[in-house]
Amino acid sequence: MNLITQGIYSFLSVVGFSVLFNLPRKLILAASISGMIGWVVYITFQLLGTNFIIPAFAGSIAVGLVGEILAVVKKHPATLFTIPGIIPFVPGYGIYYTMLHIVEKDFNRALTTGAESIFIAISIACGIVLATSFIRIVRPNIEKIFKIV
């Protein structure tokens, strides 16, 4: 039940951010679904009790895969689906908190949150690059499948 509500929230949130990023209207639904899948994967891994890197890594692999497949199907660049898709777990809030701790002269917490957000960003980037490279290898097969369907 929790997963379903979380999925709905993330879907609507990504719809909002898609409009802010001026995504073409007909692609908003697809991008939001990719964001929702990413967030549900993220939450699932978080519930399993892994450390803070694995959920973001798994989520971004999901977003990357869905984005690349949508790019093949809809014939638009994959960025259009991955940028709104990674929004839910992007560490923007973390880097903001890092700066705030520095302003408040709390350097220990600044270091912790700063390192954490950089590692989350690295894992998201790794996940997306991994998914992209994987799809590039299997792309001919996907196109074949969708031609049949």
Place this chain on the structure above:
Amino acid sequence: MEIAQIRRIIRICTRTGKIMLQNGAETYRVEDTVQRMAESKGLMAVNVFVIPTGIMFSAEHGIETITVLERVNPEGIDLESIDRANEFSRKFTLTDMSIEAAESNLDALLSTPQFSKKIRILASGMGGGFFVLMFGGTFIEFILAYIASSMTVYITDTIDSKHLNFFIRNIIGGFTSMLIAVLSVTLVRAIGFDATLTMVIVGPLMTLVPGVSLTNGIRDLISGELLAGSAKIMEALFIAIALAFGVGMVLQFSLKLL
């Protein structure tokens, strides 16, 4: 082909790259697009070097080397423009488009349709508001975050139309988002409901924080674009510093209030 025509073709290539880069496309995509466009028109030894603030282009035509430098000012993320520029470049590469037609197509790219102001403001509320719910906020906190996010985007959009420097823009953005959040939380508490400030502020800040530029910067670093990646990470860092400045100003006064 004449040299004057070659120059016009190169202009078309670099301007397409500029549009993509300005609206937040990845470095490798811009380099790839410009290179393919130039090579499809028979230019030799094409080299494209892209950093977030500029495009350097050089190509050989006969015995001459032509170099073009295009200065770029990033303007945030606009995916519709990237999509259209991408489509244009594909058409330009695959078909025998005349130079005049390409130039008029390129001019059309400069005015892509935008969502109306009302929809943008409503959507930004949605983006920020549901983000609060994702992090376990209550319904009241959702409504406060919705209002605060909408107001923040309204104000930053107004600043953007005045073309202020990005640092000042983010200081003002952070300041207003925190001010609205503090005021609304105090108001709600006075009525008798409960809301926590740290939860409400998540929403409006999500519309401002540079998470996407940080991630894109690291993605550039991973794929070997060391200069472009470092530049994007620095940009993200300075946006975060500006936000902390703006938010910090309000926090100093509000700590006694809450």
